[in-house]
Amino acid sequence: MASADPFDSALDLLRRLNPKDTAANVQRLCSLAPSLTEDLLESVDVPLTIKRDTKTGRDFLCCDYNRDGDSWRSPWSNEFFPAIDDGEGVVPSERVRKMEVKAGEAFDVYRELYFEGGISSVYFWDVDDGFAGCVLLKKSASPSSKSAASWDSIHVFEALDRARTARYKLTSTVILNLGTDAENLGNMDLSGNMVRQVEQDLPVENDGSHVTNIGKMVEDMEGKMRNLLQEVYFGKAKDVVGDLRSIASLSEAKRDKATHQEMINSMSRS
Structure with a gap:
């Protein structure tokens, strides 16, 4: 064996x-x-960690796609923290770096509109026949000292250039953690992740079109995954609680039971 x-x-x-x-x-x-x-x-895929770009004073998200050994590249300054001793590390070409900066600015606005806080980071790199990248979004909240929640989304894509179009392959992962240990609710832990993939051919006029196309695909995917998570996490929890304990009052339950019995009796007499 x-x-x-x-x-x-x-x-x-x-x-x-x-x-x-x-x-x-x-x-x-x-x-x-x-x-x-x-x-x-x-x-x-693990929850994203945060590091500080000491050159710009801004936080950025860390993952395997901006890691070089024990250092991570910041999308804001294009430098590694901590600094790499044996050189500059792997950085994107000038063309890809320009798209990375534009995408970073666009998703910073997206983050503020949809998450009202949190941190976003965008990383691009060169590949044969095109480029690839990832869009990272993280939002954490602690409504009280005994409850916490976090949302981490990791969108990894590859864009292959063709004549007036590009082939995009997007793999999206959302990691959701919800937990509380309140006295009136007890201990609750809802944690999990969801992965979805999609491929699309979209028109491209210039490098700015890539940023627009990627933005639309990520926005659409995040919306779909959020709705699915809401259905899986909260819809299923509601169904389980409903099976365990009815919210109807005792009088309503008796009335429904009597109506049900009356219908059965009328059917048996017919």
């Missing part, structure tokens, strides 16, 4: 553990099996 692949076993283990603890569990697995570190960091 062939032995199980360590990487597949690690992924299988992560799927069985609480999604809320994914980041900590990935670090534990990396400590236990250092040879899997790069593969795990590239393959497993």
Whole structure:
């Protein structure tokens, strides 16, 4: 019998553990099996972490797509923090960097309109026959000392240039964490993630068209995933609570039962 692949076993283990603890569990697995570190960091989506760009004074989000070793590139200054000793690190070409800056400004407005706070970061990089990138959005809230919530969305895309069009491949992941430990409600933990993919061919006139197309695709995908999460998390919870405990009063329940019995009796007499 062939032995199980360590990487597949690690992924299988992560799927069985609480999604809320994914980041900590990935670090534990990396400590236990250092040879899997790069593969795990590239393959497993975890809640986004925040770092400060000391040159511009702005926060930015960290993921595997702006990481170079133990340093992360800021989209605001295009520099790595902490600084890389052996050079500038991997940065996009001048053309792709210009699109990255425009997209970053656009999604900063998008973040303020839809999230009313939080942090956004956009990273682009060069690939054969086009470019690729990711759009990161994070919003955390703590209504009280015993409750907290966070939304992390990671949109990774590839844009392949063609004659007057571009082929876009978008993979979107939303990580949602909701938790409370209030005395009147008890302990509640709703954590999970959702992944969706889409491909589209869209017209392109210039580099600005890429930013517009990507923005529309991300906006549409986020709206769909938000509605699905609302249905999965809150709709299902409402159904479960409804099955456990009716909200109707005792008098209404008796009246409905009597009406039901009367209908059965009338049907049996006919």
